[in-house]
Amino acid sequence: MIEFIKEMEKYAEEENIPIIERKSIDFINKLIEIQNVETVLEIGTAIGYSAIMMALANEKVKITTIEKDEKRYIEALKNIKKCGLESRINVVFQDALEVNMAGFNYDLIFIDAAKGQYIKYFDKFQYYLNEDGTIVTDNIGFHGLVGNKEQAGSKNLEKLVEKIENYIEFLKNNPDFVTKFYEVGDGLSVSIRKEK
Numbered sequence: 001m002i003e004f005i006k007e008m009e010k011y012a013e014e015e016n017i018p019i020i021e022r023k024s025i026d027f028i029n030k031l032i033e034i035q036n037v038e039t040v041l042e043i044g045t046a047i048g049y050s051a052i053m054m055a056l057a058n059e060k061v062k063i064t065t066i067e068k069d070e071k072r073y074i075e076a077l078k079n080i081k082k083c084g085l086e087s088r089i090n091v092v093f094q095d096a097l098e099v100n101m102a103g104f105n106y107d108l109i110f111i112d113a114a115k116g117q118y119i120k121y122f123d124k125f126q127y128y129l130n131e132d133g134t135i136v137t138d139n140i141g142f143h144g145l146v147g148n149k150e151q152a153g154s155k156n157l158e159k160l161v162e163k164i165e166n167y168i169e170f171l172k173n174n175p176d177f178v179t180k181f182y183e184v185g186d187g188l189s190v191s192i193r194k195e196k
Contacts, residue, residue: 019050028054032054041110042065076091133192177194
């Protein structure tokens with residue numbers, strides 16, 4: 001299995017597919033263990049790397065993961081099958097902002113998709129979170145550009161950095177959640193609902 005994980009990492013690097021950094025997934029897996037997480041909703045499957053890593057780290061975890069890119073969706077299905085995890089990882093082929101998850105709630109929601117849509121994802125999926133659940137977002141540091149957007153090198157990248165900075169402010173000022181930020185990997189935020 002370790003060999004296959006390395007193959008996935010190599011493939012992602014060669015094909016320029018963004019996957020979570022090892023340190024970040026280790027951090028999330030520790031969180032899953034500490035919080036006794038059993039159900040995870042992931043926004044942004046890519047090739048299934050993070051979902052597979054979560055499932056391998058904890059055998060009681062069941063994951064639903066959403067991907068809108070058909071090529072990546074097919075790749076993820078293939079990788080999940082190779083790991084024998086089809087019964088624990090359900091891949092949904094749809095745009096996360098259009099998907100209807102009514103009737104489902106999760107212990108942990110992991111946002112790792114289009115960075116410009118982070119606020120929309122949070123606003124939508126917070127309602128699918130269990131009472132004492134957690135929302136984790138990846139790429140909060142965005143390669144060290146957050147807080148240094150003038151180093152972005154292009155207007156498009158600058159706008160994207162600005163959107164991540166807006167998301168950070170949104171989290172800091174959210175009346176319903178307490179968020180902590182961690183300099184792990186490319187930066188993670190961990191949001192927990194405030195006690196009423």
